[in-house]
Amino acid sequence: MQAYEFINSLIPPLKLSDRGGKALAWMEEIRIDALPVTDQGRFLGFIRDEMIFELNQPEQLIGAIGLKGGACWVYSDKHIYDVLRVASENQSNLVAVIDRENAYLGVITMEDAISAFADSLSIKSQGSVLILSLNMTDYHLSEISRLVESENTKILSSFITNDPLDDSKIKLTLKLDKPELRHVKATLERFGYRIIDHYQEETGVGSEEDRIGNLLRFLDI
Numbered sequence: 001m002q003a004y005e006f007i008n009s010l011i012p013p014l015k016l017s018d019r020g021g022k023a024l025a026w027m028e029e030i031r032i033d034a035l036p037v038t039d040q041g042r043f044l045g046f047i048r049d050e051m052i053f054e055l056n057q058p059e060q061l062i063g064a065i066g067l068k069g070g071a072c073w074v075y076s077d078k079h080i081y082d083v084l085r086v087a088s089e090n091q092s093n094l095v096a097v098i099d100r101e102n103a104y105l106g107v108i109t110m111e112d113a114i115s116a117f118a119d120s121l122s123i124k125s126q127g128s129v130l131i132l133s134l135n136m137t138d139y140h141l142s143e144i145s146r147l148v149e150s151e152n153t154k155i156l157s158s159f160i161t162n163d164p165l166d167d168s169k170i171k172l173t174l175k176l177d178k179p180e181l182r183h184v185k186a187t188l189e190r191f192g193y194r195i196i197d198h199y200q201e202e203t204g205v206g207s208e209e210d211r212i213g214n215l216l217r218f219l220d221i
Contacts, residue, residue, distance in 0.1 A: 004076035007106035013038040016063030020052040045070040131197040
């Protein structure tokens with residue numbers, strides 16, 4: 001799940017000596033709204049179609065146009081989680097990938113990153129999603145796993161976020177391998193865990209739209 005595994009080889013970098021018209025032509029061909037810009041193998045940032053349209057000078061050199069997202073990059077050996085974090089921090093649909101010598105290797109699209117993220121969280125697997133609210137000091141995944149497994153159910157993956165309703169708590173999202181949640185919920189609640197939401201998936205779900213929906217529910221977006 002390292003960044004270099006998800007580089008999109010179909011997205012070429014622009015040079016400072018390229019012109020805005022060329023950038024727009026490439027964007028239209030690839031159906032993307034931004035492209036990376038490099039100089040002597042070093043990543044400089046991204047140029048977006050709106051920046052070129054605003055100038056209304058297609059012959060303008062890329063080097064004369066201010067770039068954005070110069071900090072929107074990750075090292076090639078970083079996890080896909082880091083790619084998503086950097087994309088979110090920079091509000092970008094593209095993240096550049098460089099090696100430890102700072103040489104540009106390529107870019108990752110958010111579509112590819114989210115797909116990889118969904119795979120890593122077992123989103124494609126049938127089952128259910130359970131969301132708990134608890135204090136960080138009470139978070140012991142081994143104990144929660146023991147209780148879940150006592151009901152013949154397994155935790156496929158887990159995800160922690162801050163609880164927006166209470167700064168002192170976290171939300172623990174669990175992907176389980178069984179669609180039936182009644183017994184698991186009862187066991188967790190009996191041991192003092194507070195369940196704030198759940199999603200039970202229908203069998204036979206397999207479309208890309210359903211897969212994305214599962215991911216968004218898992219992330220509580």
